[in-house]
Amino acid sequence: MLSVRGLSVTVEGRRLLDGVDVEVAAGEVVGLVGPNGAGKSTLLRAATGVRAAQGEVALAGRPLASYRNGSLFRTVAVVQQMPEAPDAMTVQELVLLGRHPHLGLLRREGPRDHAIALASMQRVGCEAFAQRMLGTLSGGERRRAFIARALAQQPRLLLLDEPTSGLDADAQAQILALLRALAAEGVAVLVVVHDLTFAAAYCDRLVLMQQGRVVASGAPAQVVTQEHVRAVYGPHVRVIPHPESGAPLVVPAVS
C-alpha cells in the first residue's frame, strides 16, 4: 500500500532523512520507532508530499506525483502528533471534516457522509460523545476523535504520528489495539510509537530509525534487541523477554 524507496530530505544542508526504504502492506501495522530527531515525523510528512523530498514514493500502487488536487487524501489519512482544533468544535463536526477530500467545491455532506462519519465514530468508540466539544475531552478521547476524523476519509493507508504519547498505559493499549483491529479489516497502518515495549507488542513489523537512517527493520523480536536498543538509545536500558509471550520488554538497566 505504501512503498518508500531511497527517500531523502535535506533542509539547509542537514540530512533529515537519508535513503530510507519502508514498505507497508494492506492489513499490517508497521511501527516506526527511534529516538527524538531520528526522522520519523519527517518520513510521514515526506510520504504524503507535505514535505518535499528526493526518492520514490508509491501509494496504492501509484506514484505520489500522480495524485492531483488533494485526491491522495481519499486514499491516505494522516493523524499528526499534536493536531489542533477549536475547543468549541464538536467531535461530530471534526469527524465530518474528514469527508472534505471526497466533496467537491459545491457539494454538501449528504446522508452517506453522515453515515460514514457516524460509522467512523462508532469504530473508534467515540459516538457516545459525538456532540461534546473537543475542549471538554480527555487526552484519550481526543485522540480517538482525531482517529475517527481520519477514518471518515475512508483511507486504505493510515499514517499516525505518536497517537499514544501522553496517554496512560491502558489508553495506549486501547489505541494500539484499535489500530490492530483496523488493520485486520484491511487498512495498512504506519504508526510512530515512542514506547518500544508497546510497539513490539502491537506491531507486525518495526522500523528502527536513527539520525535519518533505518537501523533495523523486521519482526519486533529482531528489531528490539539489546544490541540495537543500546546502540540507538544508550546503555541505560535492557531488553528482556516477556515471561508469558516472550515479546521483548524494554526495562531500565538497574539491578
Place this chain on the structure above:
Amino acid sequence: MTIRGLRLGRVGEAHATAAPWRVPALLGTAALAVLLALVTLLALTQGSADIPAGTVLRVLVDSLPWVEVETSASDSWERILLQIRLPRVLAACLVGAALSLSGSAYQGIFRNPLAEPYLLGVAAGAGLAVAIAVVSPLPVDAYGLGWVPILAFIGGLSTVLIVYAVARSGGMLDGGSLILGGVALSAVWAGATSFLIINGSDTVSQPILSFLFGGFNTSSWEKVLVATPYILVGTLVIALHARALNVLQLDEEQAEHLGVDVSRTKLIVLAAASLVAATAVAVAGVIGFVGLIVPHAIRMLFGGDYRRTLAASLLGGALLMVSVDLLARTIIQPQEVPVGVLTAMLGGPFFLLLLRSRKVSL
C-alpha cells in the same frame, strides 16, 4: 453495511450528551432577517421629518416597477425617503454585512478571533488609497466612482499582506504580532491620510475627513450601486470556500492532509475578504470593530461552521450597522455623530472584554 473496511451502524443514533447550546441555523437566520427588516423600517421613519411606518411601506411598494398604490405622502416625503433615507439605509446594510463577513473570513484565515478589517489595518490602508485618489490631480469622477473600490482594494490587500508577512516568521504565525502589526500600520496610514488633509485644500480635506471618521451621511444610490457588485463577488468567493474555511480551523498541516491547498485558499479568501472590506471603506470610510463584534456574537449563537453562519454574519452585520447609524443620526439631533466614533466606543470595550475573558490568546 460495509463501506471500505468500515462497519456501518444505524444512522442517526449519535447520542446527545452535553451538546453545546446552539441556535438552529435556519431559525436564527430567519429571526435576524425579521429583526433587520423591522430596524430598517424604523430607520426609514426616523429623521428630520418623522414619516409614519405605514406611509413608508406604501411609498416603498409604490416605487417598485409596475406597482401603483395610493401613498398619501407629499413629494418632499417621497424625495426624502427614496433619495436620502433609503440609499443611506441600504448603504449601511451593505457596509455592515461586508465588514462582518470580511471579519469572520479574516478570523478563519488567520485562526485569530481578533482579526478584523480595522485592527488588521485594512480599513486604514483602503482609506489612504481613497484619500490619495481624492487629492490626486486626476479627478476620481473622470474614471467613474467604480474605480474607488478597486483603489481601496489595492490599499487594503497590500496592507494585510504586509502585516501577514511581518507576523509570520519562521513558518509560524504569531497572533499578537498580527494585530500589533495591523495597528501599527494603521497608525502609519492614518498619519499619511492626516498629512493629505492638512496639506490639501478644503474641497479635498472635507471628504477625506469624513472617511477618517466613517459614516453614511454622503450615501447615494450611485455608491450603493457601485459597491454592490464588488461585495457580491467577494461574498460569493468566500461562500464557495466556506467548507475549506471550516477545515482551516484545524491547523495548516491537518488542512493539507485533508486535501486543502492551504496557501492558495488563504490567498483567495484574503483577496475576497479584502475586496469586500475595502469596498465598505470606499462607501462609508473607516468603521472599526463591526467585523469583531458581529462574527463573535454569531459564533457564540450558531457555532463555528462557516456554512451555518455565513448568512447570519451578513444579516447580523447589516443589523448592527443600520442600528448604529440610526443611533448616530438621532442621538443628538439635529447633529450627527460619525458612525465610526460610535462603533469605536462600542467595539473598544468589547475588544478589552475578549482579551480579559482569556478565551482569546494572542
